[in-house]
Amino acid sequence: MSMPNFVDGVCLNSGHDGLLSIAEDRLAKLIKKEPITNVYHVEHTPFARGKFAAVRKCTHKETGVEYAAKFIRKRRRAMDQRQDILHEVAVLKIATDSVRIVSLHEVYETPTEMALILELASGGELQRILDSEEGLQESHAIKVMRQILEGLSYLHDNNIAHLDLKPQNLLLTGLYPDCDIKLCDFGISRVIQSGVEVREILGTPDYVAPEILSYEPISLATDIWSVGILAYVLLSGYSPFGGDSKQETFCNISQCRLTFPEELFEGVSATAKEFIQATLVKDPNNRLTSRQCLDHPWLSESACIVEKSSLPIPASTEAPSKSEQPPESNGVSNGSSHRVNGVAASYSLSNGSSNSKDGVHSPDVSDGKGTDGLRGSDAEETEELPVHKRPKNSSEDRRASYPMASCLSCAQCGAQCCHLHTTPRTPEILRMGRQHHHSSINNSPVEITVDRAIIC
Secondary structure (H helix, E strand, O other): OOOOOOOOOEEEOOOOOOOEEEOHHHHHHHEEOOOHHHOEEEOOOOOEEOOOEEEEEEEEOOOOOEEEEEEEEOEEOOEEOHHHHHHHHHHHHHHHHOOOEOOEEEEEEOOOEEEEEEEOEOOEEHHHHHHHOOOOOHHHHHHHHHHHHHHHHHHHHOOEEOOOOOHHHEEEOOOOOOOOEEEOOOOOOEEOEOOEOOOOOEOOHHHOOHHHHOOOOOOOHHHHHHHHHHHHHHHHOOEOOOOOOHHHHHHHHHHOOEEOOHHHHOOOOHHHHHHHHHHOOOOHHHOOOHHHHHHOOOOOOOOOOOOOOOOOOOOOOOOOOOOOOOOOOOOEEOOOOEOOEOOOOEOEOOOOOOOOOEOOOOOOOOOOOOOOOOEOOOOOOOOOOOHHHOOOOOHHHOOOOOOEOOOOEEOOOOOEOOOOEOOOOOHHHHHHHHHOOOEOOOOOOOOOOOOOOEOO
16 A cells, blocks of 8 residues: 655654644644634633533634634643544644535644644534434435545545544535535544554444454454444434443444344335445445545446335355455344444534534543543543433333344353344334434544453
8 A cells, every 4th residue: 555645744653653743834824822802702602512612602703704713722630632633634634625524724823732723614513414314315315425535535545544424523515405415524534544543432322333342453444334323324314333321332233243124224225225235244344445435336426216116135154355246244134223322523614503513523432541432532521321211212212133142252251242132123213313312412432441342
């Protein structure tokens, strides 16, 4: 894998950690030290917030142009995070020419925080659309997925893996569906180098790839798994691997037992299912690339949705190769899938208030060590609500999405992280999908506390 030529002044961090650096002379020109209020009218109340960052709408005093000002603390838990912030700035500088990635306008710095002046997406997050609809029309989903992959391909052409693709990090430029999609949130992105392995436990539970859970090297293919999850969620409104808890979700992902319930995929084309199967493959070497995804018949610009599938997809326990047509994931069956909860987090401006940050990190978990998940950052802890006050879509109201077997052993104690049980196919379970919306509640990056495998 040859390394691309980054924009002038941007280079790889010498620490071989997948982070980017910016030359000091370029930083001196890029970062402004004057008070931001000298140039912008900044709204006092953030429209998005996290534990270590807040996003406020700001208006340039001379031009009247509105932006999203993302204020990020430079120290978190007594640790200097300036390098991580500059990595995100560097990724945004590299992506300046991409119309599918939110643009960076200016950067301000004070002794305690940095402020990124970013393009304001007036349509809000894609998550907001999923909160109000039972999945997207397939024609709309095709357009959305194409634009997501156009932005992702730009990143991958520069050997940058996003690592946190989800509806909260996809912004709408206007009113849906007459709008475009832009990618945001590059706080946990990494540069993938030939001969250098990056192993980190990071991402968002419902979208994280199996290799991250097993502490295998991260690659560009890690994003493709999230692409498959996104396609499934957009078409059905449900997560294919969501469980009653984060640990059960991790078990489901590790088993990679994909289902296409008829009640969720009625009228969805066979090529759409084939696309999902080609991306949700356990072996990252057998997943499509971002360019191959764009060339897939489902997303080809001349594709017409004329074929409707009502037959179950045959099961397979073998990881497919890229040459197989149609490609399948590791185990496909008919069963009920699971709506999960997401945390709204973007530097978009949507109707009403949001208790999220700006799309870089979700706000409801700690930035430090957690006990049952993956690392994002800038996350904010939330308190448990009494049962009678919990939203109807809360994780406490969820249940398993398909038959489960015992799975990975705990890396610390050796115990199984989930127990053998089967979810009965009762009318209640089949109705469950319509009761649990893919909403913006409690689907956030968290962190596993061990360096390998899944813990109990």
